Amino acid sequence: MEEAIVKVEHLSHRYSVQWAIRDINFEITKNGIYGLLGSNGAGKSTTMNIMCGVLKQTEGSIYIKGINMREHPIEAKRHIGFLPQHPPLHGDLTVEEYLKFCSSLRDIPDNKVKEAVGKAMERCGITHFRKRLIRNLSGGYQQRVGIAQAIIHEPAFVVLDEPTNGLDPNQIIEVRHLIKEIAQERTVVLSTHILSEVQATCDYIRMIEQGKLVFAGTVSEFDNYIVPSTVVVSLIAHPTVEELQTVPDVLKVEELGGTNYRLHFPDAQDALEKVAEISAARGWRLNGLSLEKSSLDAIFAELSKK
Numbered sequence: 001m002e003e004a005i006v007k008v009e010h011l012s013h014r015y016s017v018q019w020a021i022r023d024i025n026f027e028i029t030k031n032g033i034y035g036l037l038g039s040n041g042a043g044k045s046t047t048m049n050i051m052c053g054v055l056k057q058t059e060g061s062i063y064i065k066g067i068n069m070r071e072h073p074i075e076a077k078r079h080i081g082f083l084p085q086h087p088p089l090h091g092d093l094t095v096e097e098y099l100k101f102c103s104s105l106r107d108i109p110d111n112k113v114k115e116a117v118g119k120a121m122e123r124c125g126i127t128h129f130r131k132r133l134i135r136n137l138s139g140g141y142q143q144r145v146g147i148a149q150a151i152i153h154e155p156a157f158v159v160l161d162e163p164t165n166g167l168d169p170n171q172i173i174e175v176r177h178l179i180k181e182i183a184q185e186r187t188v189v190l191s192t193h194i195l196s197e198v199q200a201t202c203d204y205i206r207m208i209e210q211g212k213l214v215f216a217g218t219v220s221e222f223d224n225y226i227v228p229s230t231v232v233v234s235l236i237a238h239p240t241v242e243e244l245q246t247v248p249d250v251l252k253v254e255e256l257g258g259t260n261y262r263l264h265f266p267d268a269q270d271a272l273e274k275v276a277e278i279s280a281a282r283g284w285r286l287n288g289l290s291l292e293k294s295s296l297d298a299i300f301a302e303l304s305k306k
């Protein structure tokens with residue numbers, strides 16, 4: 001059987017009295033980009049810090065390529081590159097000096113440092129800034145330096161905590177592109193609280209809410225998982241709420257102002273046709289009809305119930 005790149009078993013962590021994560025289990029067996037999705041305070045950073053061996057869990061185990069992180073942290077960490085939420089950059093060093101320093105932290109032999117630094121800079125598109133002080137780089141380029149330090153020792157597994165946080169839209173696109181490139185050769189886990197970030201970058205989702213794993217699957221499975229349950233309709237003839245409640249299967253009708261209404265169904269997927277048919281039959285003068293996309297909050301609420 002294929003050995004898991006990462007195995008998380010019954011992982012729980014408590015800061016003083018409060019549990020931050022509770023009994024999290026998952027395995028990563030395939031290469032690709034995994035999005036650890038969750039709202040603020042859900043437990044993403046706690047999980048990542050434990051996976052990378054910078055925080056010791058209260059309960060449970062982490063295996064990196066079969067190596068128990070708690071028992072053999074040095075061996076396990078050789079396979080991991082980590083970009084924490086606050087990148088450990090040194091503004092007074094040049095890009096090259098900093099990456100040399102990171103190479104020594106990673107035990108890269110002296111005769112291999114030049115090659116490792118050159119390769120990481122090239123991979124991350126920062127070679128032209130090798131002599132620039134890190135504090136004089138833009139946020140997007142500082143993040144590239146952060147990613148370069150995470151891959152300097154060529155790990156099989158890279159963990160990026162909110163890698164696009166605080167960047168402007170162009171920088172976000174560039175950093176996402178870089179993440180996709182580095183993921184061609186390794187497994188990447190990134191955390192975010194933004195659903196569209198996962199949909200734009202990731203192949204798989206692990207979703208944490210209130211410290212619990214509530215979803216594990218592919219991005220398309222996730223998109224199909226939450227069945228839209230509401231339809232927004234614009235009807236120029238302005239029927240009454242009582243009239244709209246006669247639409248087959250409708251659970252609830254909300255008036256949104258003007259000619260707009262929100263209709264709730266158990267499954268709105270096949271409701272569009274019903275609404276179109278009935279409004280034509282009754283002369284409601286249909287002017288617009290759309291399925292309402294679930295917000296991340298609504299998805300969290302739905303998943304937490306399952």
Ligand SMILES: Nc1ncnc2c1ncn2[C@@H]1O[C@H](COP(=O)(O)OP(=O)(O)OP(=O)(O)O)[C@@H](O)[C@H]1O
Nearest residue numbers: 015016020038039040041042043044045046047193
């Ligand atoms: N050092 C700490 N001491 C006490 N509580 C903490 C500590 N770090 C995190 N917590 C708490 O643990 C819970 C999980 O936090 P964590 O930072 O893992 O969440 P997160 O999903 O990464 O959120 P964010 O996106 O805001 O960083 C939160 O309730 C948080 O307040």
